Amino acid sequence: xxxxxxxxxxxxxxxxxxxxxxxxxxxxxxxxxxxxxxxxxxxxxxxxxxxxxxxxxxxxxxxxxxxxxxxxxxxxxxxxxxxxxxxxxxxxxxxxxxxxxxxxxxxxxxxxxxxxxxxxxxxxxxxxxxxxxxxxxxxxxxxxxxxxxxxxxxxxxxxxxxxxxxxxxxxxxxxxxxxxxxxxxxxxxxxxxxxxxxxxxxxxxxxxxxxxxxxxxxxxxxxxxxxxxxxxxxxxxxxxxxxxxxxxxxxxxxxxxxxxxxxxxxxxxx
Numbered sequence: 340x341x342x343x344x345x346x347x348x349x350x351x352x353x354x355x356x357x358x359x360x361x362x363x364x365x366x367x368x369x370x371x372x373x374x375x376x377x378x379x380x381x382x383x384x385x386x387x388x389x390x391x392x393x394x395x396x397x398x399x400x401x402x403x404x405x406x407x408x409x410x411x412x413x414x415x416x417x418x419x420x421x422x423x424x425x426x427x428x429x430x431x432x433x434x435x436x437x438x439x440x441x442x443x444x445x446x447x448x449x450x451x452x453x454x455x456x457x458x459x460x461x462x463x464x465x466x467x468x469x470x471x472x473x474x475x476x477x478x479x480x481x482x483x484x485x486x487x488x489x490x491x492x493x494x495x496x497x498x499x500x501x502x503x504x505x506x507x508x509x510x511x512x513x514x515x516x517x518x519x520x521x522x523x524x525x526x527x528x529x530x531x532x533x534x535x536x537x538x539x540x541x542x543x544x545x546x547x548x549x550x551x552x553x554x555x556x557x558x559x560x561x562x563x564x565x566x567x568x569x570x571x572x573x574x575x576x577x578x579x580x581x582x583x584x585x586x587x588x589x590x591x592x593x594x595x596x597x598x599x600x601x602x603x604x605x606x607x608x609x
Contacts, residue, residue, distance in 0.1 A: 406444030428583035530606025551584025
């Protein structure tokens with residue numbers, strides 16, 4: 340049930356004509372509105388049940404809205420349908436949103452008092468968000484779903500596709516957790532450890548990006564058999580694959596570089 344409501348919830352696409360489809364189905368809107376109202380309930384009327392003398396966290400709420408907007412673009416805009424049915428590079432844009440944008444906003448949206456109340460005593464979460472395990476978990480998820488067999492299985496099986504996107508988001512939340520540190524009471528990792536953590540994550544992803552960008556062979560035959568789109572989206576399958584690898588490599592590299600600079604500056608300040 341959860342997978343049917345999260346990230347790839349509609350089965351209506353196949354019945355609609357054309358690639359430029361906005362998915363405003365009941366499950367999608369219910370998911371997004373549910374996340375919005377649940378957050379507002381906790382930080383609004385029920386805030387005093389959690390913490391005393393704290394005002395409404397306007398900045399955190401803005402981050403939550405940005406997270407919802409980016410999630411909406413990933414799962415409800417034409418990005419979802421075009422990436423699933425036509426173009427690999429558009430699918431990579433969707434994955435960028437689910438990994439490098441929405442999870443960061445959602446983590447930044449958690450007020451410290453909420454994070455302490457919800458997570459401070461969760462020793463299992465503290466363990467899996469340790470840099471060693473976080474890097475292992477995220478890179479395993481990331482590489483696993485780009486293995487051709489599993490990638491193509493997700494394209495043709497709705498439940499598997501739901502699972503792919505859900506694990507991307509969960510894995511990304513775990514990956515970014517040591518950098519953003521929602522729970523300040525947990526042991527702080529040294530700056531040197533976090534820099535090494537980012538370096539390890541990037542290093543293990545580079546071979547995949549290089550293979551996708553420069554391979555003369557088509558990794559995902561599904562896109563070779565897909566209908567080609569007209570206009571500026573009309574590119575060959577191998578060009579599509581190279582562009583997808585380049586986009587993912589460039590934007591992921593930029594995101595990790597920003598994180599690296601952030602950690603470095605925080606380390607220097609401490």
